[in-house]
Amino acid sequence: MNKTMDSILDSLPAITEGIQNIREILLANAVMFGEIPGPTGQEGARVRFMKDRFHECGCQSICEDEAGNAIAMLPGKKGNRTILVSAHLDTPFFGAVDHTVTVHTDRLEGPGILDNSIGLAAVASLPIILEKLGIELDDNLILMASAKSLGEGNIAGMRFFLENNKVPIRAGILVEGGTLGRLSYASLGMLRGNITCRMPEDYNYMRHGSAGAIPVLNTIIRRLLEIPIPQEPPTHLIMGQVKAGTSYNTAATSGALHFEVRSEQAGMVDAIEKQVKNIVGEVAFSSGFQLELIAAARRMNGSIGYNHPLVESMRAIMERLAVRPSISPSTGELAALIHNHIPGITIGLTRGSKRHELNETADIESMWTGLTNIIGLLQAIDGGFCDEES
Amino acid sequence: MKNLENWIKNNTFHHSQFFDQRELLRQKEKVGASISLCIPTLNEEATIGKEIVIFRSELMERYPLVDEIAVIDSGSTDKTLEVAASFGAHTYFAGDILPEEGHKRGKGENLWKAIYQLKGDIICYVDADIKNIHPRFCYGLVAPLLYRENMHYVKAFYDRPLAFSQGIRPSGGGRVTEILVRPLFSLFYPELTGLIQPLSGEYAVRRKVLERLPFPIGYGVETSHILDVYHEWGLDAFGQTDLDQRVHRNQATTSLGKMSFGILQSFLGRMEKLGMPGQLPEMSSILRQFQAKDNEYLQVEHEIIEEERPPMIEIEGYREKFGI
Numbered sequence: 154m155n156k157t158m159d160s161i162l163d164s165l166p167a168i169t170e171g172i173q174n175i176r177e178i179l180l181a182n183a184v185m186f187g188e189i190p191g192p193t194g195q196e197g198a199r200v201r202f203m204k205d206r207f208h209e210c211g212c213q214s215i216c217e218d219e220a221g222n223a224i225a226m227l228p229g230k231k232g233n234r235t236i237l238v239s240a241h242l243d244t245p246f247f248g249a250v251d252h253t254v255t256v257h258t259d260r261l262e263g264p265g266i267l268d269n270s271i272g273l274a275a276v277a278s279l280p281i282i283l284e285k286l287g288i289e290l291d292d293n294l295i296l297m298a299s300a301k302s303l304g305e306g307n308i309a310g311m312r313f314f315l316e317n318n319k320v321p322i323r324a325g326i327l328v329e330g331g332t333l334g335r336l337s338y339a340s341l342g343m344l345r346g347n348i349t350c351r352m353p354e355d356y357n358y359m360r361h362g363s364a365g366a367i368p369v370l371n372t373i374i375r376r377l378l379e380i381p382i383p384q385e386p387p388t389h390l391i392m393g394q395v396k397a398g399t400s401y402n403t404a405a406t407s408g409a410l411h412f413e414v415r416s417e418q419a420g421m422v423d424a425i426e427k428q429v430k431n432i433v434g435e436v437a438f439s440s441g442f443q444l445e446l447i448a449a450a451r452r453m454n455g456s457i458g459y460n461h462p463l464v465e466s467m468r469a470i471m472e473r474l475a476v477r478p479s480i481s482p483s484t485g486e487l488a489a490l491i492h493n494h495i496p497g498i499t500i501g502l503t504r505g506s507k508r509h510e511l512n513e514t515a516d517i518e519s520m521w522t523g524l525t526n527i528i529g530l531l532q533a534i535d536g537g538f539c540d541e542e543s
Numbered sequence: 544m545k546n547l548e549n550w551i552k553n554n555t556f557h558h559s560q561f562f563d564q565r566e567l568l569r570q571k572e573k574v575g576a577s578i579s580l581c582i583p584t585l586n587e588e589a590t591i592g593k594e595i596v597i598f599r600s601e602l603m604e605r606y607p608l609v610d611e612i613a614v615i616d617s618g619s620t621d622k623t624l625e626v627a628a629s630f631g632a633h634t635y636f637a638g639d640i641l642p643e644e645g646h647k648r649g650k651g652e653n654l655w656k657a658i659y660q661l662k663g664d665i666i667c668y669v670d671a672d673i674k675n676i677h678p679r680f681c682y683g684l685v686a687p688l689l690y691r692e693n694m695h696y697v698k699a700f701y702d703r704p705l706a707f708s709q710g711i712r713p714s715g716g717g718r719v720t721e722i723l724v725r726p727l728f729s730l731f732y733p734e735l736t737g738l739i740q741p742l743s744g745e746y747a748v749r750r751k752v753l754e755r756l757p758f759p760i761g762y763g764v765e766t767s768h769i770l771d772v773y774h775e776w777g778l779d780a781f782g783q784t785d786l787d788q789r790v791h792r793n794q795a796t797t798s799l800g801k802m803s804f805g806i807l808q809s810f811l812g813r814m815e816k817l818g819m820p821g822q823l824p825e826m827s828s829i830l831r832q833f834q835a836k837d838n839e840y841l842q843v844e845h846e847i848i849e850e851e852r853p854p855m856i857e858i859e860g861y862r863e864k865f866g867i
Contacts, residue, residue: 177630181600184593188675209605253674253790256592258622258629281605 158466161532162473169474169525171286178281179520182206182274184256187266190248193306196221196298199242203277203298210280212296220313221300227280229535231291236534237325237495238279238294238527239311240272241302241486245509260505260514267505267515271330273298275502275524288528290535292323299486305345307450311486315493324463324534325490325497326527327483331508333519333526334471334479335501338464339456340488342422343415345449348373348433350397352406353443361441365404367397369440373410376432380425388416390425411449417482419454452484455491463496463530463539470529474522496541500526546778551737551840554694556784558683564606567682570689577610579663580681583653585617587671588626594669594676595630601678608682613661614671615640615653623671635660649760650744658753665689666753670744674790684747687782695752696772697782698738699745701789717742721832723803724766727810729830732770734778736831739840741769742806745786752776762802763809770813 172179191199203223207215212225223242244265246252254263254270261271276296283290300310329335350366350373374392382388390412397408414425430446437444457463459480471478483499490497502523505515533539561567571578580598584591595612602609614627614634624634638646640656654668665688667681684697720742728735735741742765752772759767772780794802830845855861 175604177596177600178604180596180630184597185677254593255589256596256626256630258592258626 156532156536158469158533158536158538161529161536161538162469164532165470165473165525165529168286168288168528169521172282172521172524172528175282175285176517176521178285179271179274179278179524180256180261180517182277183261183266183270183515184254186273186277187254187261187263187270188252190246190250190252191242191244191265192247193243193245193301193303195248196242196300199223199273200298200300203242203273206277207280207296210284212280218314218317220310222310222314223298224314225296227283227294227296229290229292229294232293233291234323235293235295235320236290236531237297237322237490237497238276238328238531239297239299239325239486240276240328241269242273242298242300242310243303243306244268244270245303246511250511259518260516262512262514264511264513267330267503267508267513269328269330271502271515271520272328275328275527279527282524283528286528288532290531292535293320294531295320295322302486305449307345308452308486308489311489315489315495322495324539325495326530326534327486327490327497327499328527329485329499329501330503330515331505332479332501333503333523334476335499336464336467336471336478336480337483337485337487337499338459338461338480338497339417339482340452340454340491341415341417341482341484342419342454343413343450343452343484343488344422344426345411345413345451346426346429347447347449348410348412348429349445349447350408350410351443353441357441363404365398365406366408366442367405369436369442369444370395370397370408370410372436372440373432373444376436377412377429380428380432382425383416383418383421386417386421388414388418388421388425390414415484417454422454452488453492455488456482457491457496457498461496461539462541463498463534466533466539467498467500467526467530470526470533474525474529476522476526496539500530502527547734547737547842550734550778550781551842554687554737554779554782555739555840556683556687556697556782558679558784558786561682561686562679564601564608564678564682567686567689568606568608570686571608574689576664576689577662578608578665578667578685579657579661580609580612580667580669581654581657581661582612582614582627582632582669582671583617583650583657584614584619584623584627584671585650586619586621586623588619588621588623590674590676591623591671592626592630594671594673595627595632597676597678598669598681599631602681608685609667610663611661613657615657615660617648617650617653647760651758651760651764654764655758655760658750664750665747666750667747668745675788679786680745680789681747683784683786684745687784688747688749691782693779694782695749695776695780696768697747697784698740699743699786699789700738700740700783701743701786719799719802719806723806725832726830730827731814732773733827733829733831735769735773736842737778738769738781738783739833740783741765752780759805759809759812762805763812766806767809767813770810774817 189198200223207225214226246264392412394411398405433446503520628634687697
């Protein structure tokens, strides 16, 4: 008998209950991923672990591609169409950080546990959870742990996969550990830039003074703050990191400013980038320093729309699970899906706190609802309730 | 010591030899053994949750190698039992097991009462304070017992750094092992020096052996087990598995002093029981330590002869000089 969307919604409480009965599977995977360091560009150990998990649950076509993604296929009953489920591998923590995860009765705690050990655990656990719940999809699933997502990684793993993938993808679900209720169906326009500042060998102290790179960076920051930033549509200029200097009594000869511009308005990021370029050029001339603006990562604005059946289905599932959707655009892999005309959303699995701190936490109880979201949506996509009418 | 070299070669394993848990499961079914995992605890709320979650997921849900997981507690005042129970472990207060035998407070008491409480043909003991817990801490120890019928007691050893600049690196146990136990074994039981970490808290043992062993309730339990198993079943009853690194709390020197005191009590007690005081065997002058090269463990023998000088006053030249 063909499923209806109502029957999928009605089955959600039983799915949650079933997941809770095998909760150790997800929790153990989250702990084990969490304890493997995965700084951007050094995700190899996590890839090996993910591939082992794929092997153990009978996936097919398991591989690590050229970009360092771990990928596997879970064949569907019919296998006519394919759904992508992906979580990013990397974390902002260096390998030398103590990655021990602690399991409390109500939460997991450790660096990167929310972003994105829980997401990886969900992808790794999905085949065994579907099997234990007795859910067989008609569609194939491509399960993926994508590399080089964060910061200067510039979602390189997902971009490589989509540029080289030969299998048409019906829809994509991108899994983030946090936060339950997160629903992203649009990608923000975004630019991550580095302004580097270096004193040239023939620097003219008589003309420009001897205060060094820090005042130069200060001038740039002051000028960037003067750029008019519209409040609507929401646009932000974030200055995330400044690096310069070595001691109290030596003028810094080099430095760098890392910033991000993001906007929901198409074209706004490009407009601001032009102004930043002008500022960098002017300050380079007046300071005598060598200044360079390097784009580390870039996203285009895009959206599948609030009324896309994929988004509508997700909202219906969340409503049935009493989860209030928190709709916000993404700067992650979703941009690559939308750019490749693949309907996709990013969702969060659980609640948590202290994101990107060493004692980051992920609540256990809300994970089951988050996983139910994914399984409910997979069934909806599989049942044809998320396709746009052509 | 050819016998010892052969033992090290044949009875020393690495957990990676048993990574295929499907195969292990087939072997378990073939030999028809049941396996219990016992975690003795006292105030371990920080680490017990993770151990239970990992063991249940990997050794029960995915591959049902272990038939039961039990926490036997000495009387924790923190949330150890609450955390363990919340993740599905069977939890027991040691005092409630065999109450007619009374309750003594100590790790050995928990291990001893586990034999009564648990059902397995093989019991694997794993300490609760391991920060980097992994299923290998259980299957690496149980596996040799599934494949080697004549092996009864498999101990863990740890700490092989992946990178070591000299190619050859010192390898061995903790401070108490290297300072107390290895010298004692080298003096009186040279064959037992093949055990790289005789004091490790992780080991798997057949019930038919455990039920015949007396259990010191304190620090001496591991040492006395080794002596008793050696006397009753011989060196071949032992196996040891390299479990790579074990991250745990570092103990203060004063705690190690207490541990050493307990171990000495047990060791001397065993010697007395065996009628050895007064007729001590000839003491060996060879201290055996370990070094590791690649995956090989080599014994390094140091001849240490503690020569002794007489009191100076007994020396003729001294007496002459000072007119004594």
